[in-house]
Amino acid sequence: MNRREFVLSSVRTAASVSLLGLGLSLYSRQASSLPAWALRPPGALPEADFQGACIRCGLCVRDCPFDMLHLARLGQNIPTGTPYFIAREAGCEMCEDIPCVAACPSNALDHSLTDINDADMGLAIISDQEACIAFQGLRCEVCFNICPIRGDAIRLEYRHSKRPGQQALFIPVVYAEHCTGCGKCEEACILEEAAIKVLPRHLIQGKLAQHDRLNSNGSL
Amino acid sequence: MADSRRLSTDSRKPWLKRHRWLLLRRFNQLGVLFMFLLGPLFGAWLVTGNLSSSMTLDILPLTDPLLLTQSMLSGSWPATTGLIGAGLVLLFYALLGGRVFCSWVCPVNLVTDLAAWLRRRLGIRSSARLSRNLRWWLLGLVLLLPVLTGTMVWEYVNPVSMLHRGLIFGIGWAWLILAAVFLYDLLIVSRGWCGHLCPVGACYAAIGVAAPVHIAAPRRDQCDDCLDCFKVCPEPQVIKPALKGSALRSGGRHDPVIDSIDCTKCGRCIEVCDRDVFGLRLGWRGQDQQINSKLSEPTASLKQQGLQH
Ligand code: SF4
Ligand code: SF4
Ligand code: SF4
Ligand code: SF4
Ligand code: SF4
Numbered sequence A: 001m002n003r004r005e006f007v008l009s010s011v012r013t014a015a016s017v018s019l020l021g022l023g024l025s026l027y028s029r030q031a032s033s034l035p036a037w038a039l040r041p042p043g044a045l046p047e048a049d050f051q052g053a054c055i056r057c058g059l060c061v062r063d064c065p066f067d068m069l070h071l072a073r074l075g076q077n078i079p080t081g082t083p084y085f086i087a088r089e090a091g092c093e094m095c096e097d098i099p100c101v102a103a104c105p106s107n108a109l110d111h112s113l114t115d116i117n118d119a120d121m122g123l124a125i126i127s128d129q130e131a132c133i134a135f136q137g138l139r140c141e142v143c144f145n146i147c148p149i150r151g152d153a154i155r156l157e158y159r160h161s162k163r164p165g166q167q168a169l170f171i172p173v174v175y176a177e178h179c180t181g182c183g184k185c186e187e188a189c190i191l192e193e194a195a196i197k198v199l200p201r202h203l204i205q206g207k208l209a210q211h212d213r214l215n216s217n218g219s220l
Numbered sequence B: 001m002a003d004s005r006r007l008s009t010d011s012r013k014p015w016l017k018r019h020r021w022l023l024l025r026r027f028n029q030l031g032v033l034f035m036f037l038l039g040p041l042f043g044a045w046l047v048t049g050n051l052s053s054s055m056t057l058d059i060l061p062l063t064d065p066l067l068l069t070q071s072m073l074s075g076s077w078p079a080t081t082g083l084i085g086a087g088l089v090l091l092f093y094a095l096l097g098g099r100v101f102c103s104w105v106c107p108v109n110l111v112t113d114l115a116a117w118l119r120r121r122l123g124i125r126s127s128a129r130l131s132r133n134l135r136w137w138l139l140g141l142v143l144l145l146p147v148l149t150g151t152m153v154w155e156y157v158n159p160v161s162m163l164h165r166g167l168i169f170g171i172g173w174a175w176l177i178l179a180a181v182f183l184y185d186l187l188i189v190s191r192g193w194c195g196h197l198c199p200v201g202a203c204y205a206a207i208g209v210a211a212p213v214h215i216a217a218p219r220r221d222q223c224d225d226c227l228d229c230f231k232v233c234p235e236p237q238v239i240k241p242a243l244k245g246s247a248l249r250s251g252g253r254h255d256p257v258i259d260s261i262d263c264t265k266c267g268r269c270i271e272v273c274d275r276d277v278f279g280l281r282l283g284w285r286g287q288d289q290q291i292n293s294k295l296s297e298p299t300a301s302l303k304q305q306g307l308q309h
Helices: A003-031 A047-053 A059-063 A099-103 A142-146 A184-188 B015-042 B065-073 B080-096 B100-104 B108-122 B134-149 B159-169 B174-188 B192-197 B199-207 B228-232 B236-244 B268-272 B288-295 B298-304
Strands: A123-126 A154-160 A168-174 A196-199 B047-050 B053-056 B060-063 B213-216 B279-282
Touching: A003 B134, A059 A099, A059 B047, A059 B053, A123 A168, A142 A154, A142 A184, A184 A196, B015 B047, B015 B100, B015 B108, B015 B159, B015 B268, B047 B159, B053 B080, B060 B065, B060 B080, B065 B080, B065 B134, B065 B199, B080 B100, B080 B199, B100 B199, B108 B159, B108 B174, B108 B192, B134 B192, B134 B199, B159 B174, B174 B192, B228 B236, B228 B268
Parallel strands: none
Antiparallel strands: A123 A196, A154 A168, B047 B053, B053 B060, B213 B279
16 A cells, blocks of 8 residues: 555545544434433432443442432433433432442542432422312322421421312422432322422523522522 | 365364363353343342443442543543542453453453354355454544543443443343344454454453463464464454564564454464464563563473373
8 A cells, every 4th residue: 555545545534433423423412312200310410421421330220229220221212321210200218328329430420429418319399289189278298298308398388278168278398409309209299190290400490690599588 | 165264174173172262251251241140130239230330249349441431531530439440450451461351251242253153154255345443443533522522422332331231231222233233244344343343342452452461373383274263263364473474583483472452362263273373372572582482392382281182
């Protein structure tokens, strides 16, 4: 092979490989979108960083004593090989020693998370007040009772009922700064389709222009 | 006459002797897989995780260095267990020869070896021409993409982790990728995946660049040109310099050591050769003197090993 041929064939190879790279990148953009119903384990980096860091080993899945994490398979609408859980099927039990994070070799589950109450897997929201029976005046309290941090993340608040003959409502209210998105409330909701759902935080929370938002005392 | 791609059938060696390396390898490959499956199948969690990263008996972490590198290139810093695990794997393959991973551990090798075997049996000779260097380009791409995109692009298609993870955690549609690799190897390019494209294999090859374990052809003068070794070898180009090369080394000897990092140390060439031309040689490369002096009495050493007829 002379010099000219060598250069030509190298250029050809480089061009083909670049095209392949482009194709792979485009495919990965599509294959990396996470549906809202799939939640990441505690300590997971922000989604884009998580998908760069996670080496898809499944150690977090194996070390979860409650077996509620899964590794996505090719063909599911979840990035292949990455860990997730579905709140309605089984939420995170918020283990104090956070074994899933301890097991992670890549720091995709950030080892700087040491207090499970600081976890941010998502945020609960009463997504259907018309269906939630607490809003009909019944004392349900199932989501409140199951919440690992009830009283902080979810509280029962008194509302005066506008319906004739009804005295009071005790409705569940979620406080975003305490809720870890563990999903237990959605798992436990007694309705056929849960009226309280856990979704990625950014899908729920509004944002003020400055960093001032009301905290739970109602002060700025 | 039998198809020239088939092995010579008038072998003087008994079947077991012609296949003991192969059996050992299969035993090892399936054994590794079995260890990983003990947990999911029988609840005995000796080893958890998969080849990307695993934990054995709660104390031995092992992590794939290429995966962890991609993770770091995408902009994150791994946990200590990840780093230790990758260090151990690096050390292991740096000493044993990187592509030992390919022929002794990687589950895809079962698929591509099957394709190669079928190819021989069915007498499929046509094979598209493809450079064996393509894998290095792909390895570069695999390492570059996390830097450019911030995500581990290769992991969306990597057949190696797809298959291993799939066997342990559920395969989903990943078998399609393996089927593609199989058909490509069988019908389009001989040894097309492992021998030309796989960047994982290329990475392990690079890791083993200085390994002191080699296959050599100390009795190359006995070769009767049956070409059986070339037919079974997944990287036949590595054999020629050692078996037929004319370069003289210090001491006026031919250099019979296969020192290409592409050799997977599968040992197939050793066992298929009727004339026991090949053998295993230990010694750091670069110390040619020492290797050559060891090789200068091949007959004696072969006698010791009971390989001499
Ligand atoms: S905190 Fe406990 S229950 Fe929740 S994912 Fe981790 S190991 Fe599983
Ligand atoms: S342990 Fe970490 S790297 Fe492994 S699958 Fe879980 S999040 Fe990913
Ligand atoms: S997700 Fe539900 S159960 Fe979990 S902390 Fe939030 S409110 Fe409580
Ligand atoms: S070349 Fe790749 S697929 Fe083939 S055995 Fe090696 S690592 Fe596995
Ligand atoms: S040279 Fe021998 S040991 Fe190396 S890959 Fe070929 S057959 Fe296997």
